[in-house]
Amino acid sequence: MREQWARYIALLTGVLVLLLAMIFALIQNPSKPPASMVGGVGNKQSPIMTSPQVDVKKQALIATGRSVFETQGCMLCHSIAGKGNPRSPLDGVGGRYSAEAIRQWILAPVELKNKLPARAFQAKQTYRHLPVEELDALVAYLKNLKKEY
Numbered sequence: 001m002r003e004q005w006a007r008y009i010a011l012l013t014g015v016l017v018l019l020l021a022m023i024f025a026l027i028q029n030p031s032k033p034p035a036s037m038v039g040g041v042g043n044k045q046s047p048i049m050t051s052p053q054v055d056v057k058k059q060a061l062i063a064t065g066r067s068v069f070e071t072q073g074c075m076l077c078h079s080i081a082g083k084g085n086p087r088s089p090l091d092g093v094g095g096r097y098s099a100e101a102i103r104q105w106i107l108a109p110v111e112l113k114n115k116l117p118a119r120a121f122q123a124k125q126t127y128r129h130l131p132v133e134e135l136d137a138l139v140a141y142l143k144n145l146k147k148e149y
């Protein structure tokens, strides 16, 4: 009689341990990862240039460039997407010029003297005083303008 009880208890303990293990396993390993983790951005093997981090940095640079453009009087003579002076639109300028050429058009070195009206040439000389980070951001912003209107 005693033996049977002992077996009973041993069996019960075994079942209990098994149950606890199963519950524990369920809690620790949710059966399905959230959809965002399957084939999401994080799982793609992205080359360095398009990694989200680089993108974020580039977008920040472009945003800074846009505000430099808007605060430096560029729109007195130029327009982008219909905003500003329509006489000299800069839409799609990023597709037409290299970043270096864009920089030159902003700073107007003497080589550009004949290609610019005197007033524009004069106005552009003041951009030489822009901090280099602002100039870089401005160039990045314009280089990113690929769309023609």
Ligand code: HEC
Binding pocket: 069, 072, 073, 074, 075, 076, 077, 078, 087, 088, 089, 090, 093, 102, 105, 106, 115, 116, 117, 119, 120, 123, 124, 127, 138, 142
């Ligand atoms: C006083 C007027 C004036 C101001 C201010 C001015 N520009 Fe210009 N810019 C011109 C003129 C005129 C040209 C000659 C080409 C044209 O008409 O598009 C030109 C040309 C350019 C070009 C080459 C465009 C092309 O399609 O050939 C770029 C890029 C440019 N400017 C950027 C800027 C930026 C950025 C600013 C502000 C930081 C600025 N400009 C401020 C008058 C101005």
